[in-house]
Amino acid sequence: MPKMAQTADNWETGCAMAQMRIKDIAAEAGVSPATVSRYLNNRPGQMTEETRARIAAVIERTGYRPRAAARNLRSSRANLIGVILADIANPFSSAMLEGLSASAAARGCSLMTAISGNDSAKEAESLTRLIDAGVDGLVVNTCGGNDEAIAAAAGRLPVVLLDRDVADGGIDLVTSNNRELVTGLVDALAAAGSERLCLLTEASDDSPVRRERAKAFTDELSHRGLAGEVVTLADGGATGVGRLDETIRDYAGKKLGLIAVNGLVFLRLTEALAQLGPSLPAGLKISTFDDYPWNHVLFGGVTTAAQDTLTIAERVVERLSERIDVVTTTVGDAAKLAPKRIEIPGHIEHRASTSR
Amino acid sequence: MPKMAQTADNWETGCAMAQMRIKDIAAEAGVSPATVSRYLNNRPGQMTEETRARIAAVIERTGYRPRAAARNLRSSRANLIGVILADIANPFSSAMLEGLSASAAARGCSLMTAISGNDSAKEAESLTRLIDAGVDGLVVNTCGGNDEAIAAAAGRLPVVLLDRDVADGGIDLVTSNNRELVTGLVDALAAAGSERLCLLTEASDDSPVRRERAKAFTDELSHRGLAGEVVTLADGGATGVGRLDETIRDYAGKKLGLIAVNGLVFLRLTEALAQLGPSLPAGLKISTFDDYPWNHVLFGGVTTAAQDTLTIAERVVERLSERIDVVTTTVGDAAKLAPKRIEIPGHIEHRASTSR
DNA sequence: TCGGTTTACGAAATCGGTTTCGTTTCGAGT
DNA sequence: ACTCGAAACGAAACCGATTTCGTAAACCGA
Numbered sequence A, B: 001m002p003k004m005a006q007t008a009d010n011w012e013t014g015c016a017m018a019q020m021r022i023k024d025i026a027a028e029a030g031v032s033p034a035t036v037s038r039y040l041n042n043r044p045g046q047m048t049e050e051t052r053a054r055i056a057a058v059i060e061r062t063g064y065r066p067r068a069a070a071r072n073l074r075s076s077r078a079n080l081i082g083v084i085l086a087d088i089a090n091p092f093s094s095a096m097l098e099g100l101s102a103s104a105a106a107r108g109c110s111l112m113t114a115i116s117g118n119d120s121a122k123e124a125e126s127l128t129r130l131i132d133a134g135v136d137g138l139v140v141n142t143c144g145g146n147d148e149a150i151a152a153a154a155g156r157l158p159v160v161l162l163d164r165d166v167a168d169g170g171i172d173l174v175t176s177n178n179r180e181l182v183t184g185l186v187d188a189l190a191a192a193g194s195e196r197l198c199l200l201t202e203a204s205d206d207s208p209v210r211r212e213r214a215k216a217f218t219d220e221l222s223h224r225g226l227a228g229e230v231v232t233l234a235d236g237g238a239t240g241v242g243r244l245d246e247t248i249r250d251y252a253g254k255k256l257g258l259i260a261v262n263g264l265v266f267l268r269l270t271e272a273l274a275q276l277g278p279s280l281p282a283g284l285k286i287s288t289f290d291d292y293p294w295n296h297v298l299f300g301g302v303t304t305a306a307q308d309t310l311t312i313a314e315r316v317v318e319r320l321s322e323r324i325d326v327v328t329t330t331v332g333d334a335a336k337l338a339p340k341r342i343e344i345p346g347h348i349e350h351r352a353s354t355s356r
Numbered sequence C: 001t002c003g004g005t006t007t008a009c010g011a012a013a014t015c016g017g018t019t020t021c022g023t024t025t026c027g028a029g030t
Numbered sequence D: 001a002c003t004c005g006a007a008a009c010g011a012a013a014c015c016g017a018t019t020t021c022g023t024a025a026a027c028c029g030a
Helices: A022-029 A033-040 A049-062 A068-075 A091-106 A120-132 A147-156 A178-191 A208-224 A244-251 A263-276 A309-329 B022-029 B033-040 B049-062 B068-075 B091-106 B120-132 B147-156 B178-191 B208-224 B244-251 B263-276 B309-329
Strands: A080-085 A110-115 A137-140 A159-162 A172-176 A196-202 A227-233 A256-260 A285-289 A303-306 A341-344 A347-349 B080-085 B110-115 B137-140 B159-162 B172-176 B196-202 B227-233 B256-260 B285-289 B303-306 B341-344 B347-349
Touching (some): A033 A049, A068 B068, A080 A091, A080 A120, A091 A110, A091 A309, A091 B091, A091 B110, A091 B120, A110 B091, A137 A309, A147 A159, A172 A309, A178 A196, A178 A208, A178 A256, A178 A303, A178 A347, A196 A263, A208 A227, A244 A263, A256 A263, A263 A285, A309 A341, B022 B033, B022 B049, B080 B120, B091 B110, B091 B309, B120 B147, B137 B147, B147 B159, B159 B309, B172 B178, B172 B309, B178 B196, B178 B208, B178 B285, B178 B303, B178 B347, B196 B263, B244 B263, B256 B263, B263 B285, B309 B341
Parallel strands (some): A080 A110, A080 A137, A137 A159, A159 A172, A172 A341, A196 A256, B080 B110, B080 B137, B137 B159, B172 B341, B196 B256, B256 B285
Antiparallel strands (some): A110 B110, A303 A347
């Protein structure tokens, strides 16, 4: 039996036209599907102004929208960016997501997101799911533990790392200039009169970011000849040598300056300080990475190393787009872009917690 | 010219096999593509155990993954859920995203997200973009101003509203049981000895959630015969009759109890209180919606109406899946599910800010 | 007016799966 | 042994766009 009459019969009727196909539009405009396709993707120059107008009119009138699945199949491009986020509870991540969303939208791309919740297994699963779903490229804010899998993925499609590096090397990375930020915080604390500096970190966090900040911190100390150390918190607010609040009390009055290596650590610091009373002990100065909204308010304002999330997001998408374009354009593997490390400067919000 | 020999020539060679197609798998397993397809979608019973094993082996060995675009095209299903979030900075939203991500993943779906940033225009744009991208259904946490567009979308594909209703009615909605939560907070404040209660809201927020909470609040007051009112903050922390901090100072000592209608308002309340000093004025009790991590810490702990984000997310996805199944199964519009309003109970975290 | 380019457009192949429908095979019942 | 129904599987249509390739028309300089 020959193919059933194609449903182009919604003409001037309020009937149940299931869904317009490019074929129907073509028929109604009196042109071929190929021409309509050319119109949709506004291919260079081709096409009479008159034809163009006729097609435009039909599309306008029918409210036709091309089916993405069909388009993707043929062009093997989905205008889709996959994003894997380690910890969405972190305001850094949510700000990033908002930025990525905006930057992607500006390029006509959508975001497909997965939240790993700092779980390596979930991260691995997200990786394959997003790839299977046909994303054009991947933004990964890894929680660690999947270095080979991520490297493998980077071999199959464009990948840009966000904020956190993986062992492999060889993959694009966009991050804040952590060294500069550490220097800024040390400056602030030193200017506030602190004579002994501590960088507070967490045992469970062994990310490259943490390591980078710790390295920058110790370098900075020795460079300036300042006393200080990196203090690692065990679970539950305990430091290596006891409870955090006790440690702080012991130090109090000795012109101690503290840096929380990230928002999570800062939260725990705040909890510990709350044990001691509503305001900062005399002589204690504090500062932190990550600009939570509450940083304005706590202790009259906490000096913060703020990352430029919008710029980071923009650069991530930009870089990823470059790679995607290369992949869909180039034939061989020869012309691949060399992996790049992009550092975005942040800035220090000077607030009351480091005032003299 | 006849079709070029299909690239099934990666056999036992480490060569550049572009990408396996179902056809290649079929050939290598000595079966037809149809059978492989049946295997992939494990269609009921069909297929010898032996055939199944042979196909499995080939897929395992080649690492074949079916192309999503092709699958979507034919089955007109993408296993994709679109999510539009009004304000990702709100921890409620990020928690929700995490929950949605998990629930969707459990059903083999991915999430396509758009952040409207409380911008109606962006929201509208996201709406069409996600639909064009071919999502099977939509979760909308609207910022308002697009009621008709959302209603129209709900006419074309499954839509579930998250936390915020739209004028139209007739669309599924999952939300917290706000009335119960308001009652809980009023209970807590009353038990703490507050004699005059205020619900703090914001002028710019005219969402149904806010209205619902306000209504519940006034109802509760009159029901108990308590004094109090809804206070709307203008921009910059000013109330209708002056600055928020002044207003609070005036009230202080008069056994005032405060409820912030959401996390944003609470942030402003905290800022205002910070003007007055590090701890709560005597006699002032406070509480808020939305369980930010800092609520544990501020003022020794702030009594909070916490929403059960995980359950909300789960129910949203569940409901959406139901609708999606109906759409892809049923032919006519007859068997459509009636719109439903689902309320998820939350709970009150009792903390120091409402202790006696 | 005529050969030679462009330019506008259509026919048909194609992307890679899924699905329908028909055929063959197998086993059970008598 | 024969019939009949179910189970296993294959051939080919199909989903709805894009893209290649070819052709007819328009343009253009000599």
